[in-house]
Amino acid sequence: MAGLLIKELQLRGDVQRCLVVCPGSLAEQWQEQLDDRFGLPFEVLTAERVRAVRTGNAFLKVPLAIARLDQLSRREDWQAALCTTDWALIVVDEAHKMSAAYYGTEVKETRRYQLGKLLSTLTRHFLAPGVPADGPHRLRAAQQRPDALHQIG
16 A cells, blocks of 8 residues: 555655655565565665765665664664655554553653654655554654545554
8 A cells, every 4th residue: 555655656656755664574575565666676774785875975875775673773863864855755664563551650751652753854755654543652653744645444
């Protein structure tokens, strides 16, 4: 479903830059499926690829990018680089993994949760399929933005 949306928005001229954030084990599958089914040449941003761009920001140089969720949530330098970019669409696969944790009545924001909040501020369109509508401990960034796309598929 996300691939169809990306392709449609691209055909309409609304998406030139798109970031997909997914669990690491699914990155190559996303890349293969987006290319095979929709002809979208996404590149998986690996640590080697990011290091190879010595003179700039890899997130600026790759218009159709796939990033691994945990790698991105742990790398503050990557998040800082992301903050200097502008994405037309960010898709978060398995967004339910971006939940915060409860300790009694206190809510502790996880790194994944904080990443989700950051990502939602860097784009015009934010697609987070699987964001549960219940409970304050779930990623609510998509629901705080009136133009956000969420709970699709």
